[in-house]
Amino acid sequence: MRARPMLLAAVLAMMLAACGMPVPAAKRDYVGSWASDTTLLVIEPSGRVRYKHQPTPNVSKSLDAPIKSFEGDDLVVGVGPLTTRFVVSAPPHEDGGVWKMTVDGQELRRR
Numbered sequence: 001m002r003a004r005p006m007l008l009a010a011v012l013a014m015m016l017a018a019c020g021m022p023v024p025a026a027k028r029d030y031v032g033s034w035a036s037d038t039t040l041l042v043i044e045p046s047g048r049v050r051y052k053h054q055p056t057p058n059v060s061k062s063l064d065a066p067i068k069s070f071e072g073d074d075l076v077v078g079v080g081p082l083t084t085r086f087v088v089s090a091p092p093h094e095d096g097g098v099w100k101m102t103v104d105g106q107e108l109r110r111r
Helices: 003-019 025-030
Strands: 030-036 039-043 048-054 059-071 074-079 082-086 088-097 098-103 108-109
Touching: 025 088, 030 098, 039 108, 048 074, 059 082
Parallel strands: none
Antiparallel strands: 030 039, 030 108, 039 048, 048 059, 059 074, 074 082, 088 098, 098 108
C-alpha cells in the first residue's frame, strides 16, 4: 500500500518538472518567435521552447520542451537529465529597428 503514495509523488514531481519555469522578468526580451533561413526558435512567456533547425531539406533537428534555467545569457531547456543548452553569444537587442539575437552561432531575428 505504501507504493501508491510514492508513485503518486514521483508522477507529481515529473509533471512539475515538465512545466519548466516561466521566463523571468529580467529575460522578457527573449520571449517571441525568432527565425533565420534555417532556424525557428519560439520562446513562450510560460517557459515553453519550440525549436527547429533545418540546414538542408533532408536534415532537421527539433525540440519542444520547457526552460530549466537561464545560465548567464544561455538558455537550458529540457526535462530531467535530458537537456539542451542554447548558447546565446548576443542576447536580444534592437539593431536598426529589428530585434536580433545570436544563438548557437546563428543570428536570429524576431518575427
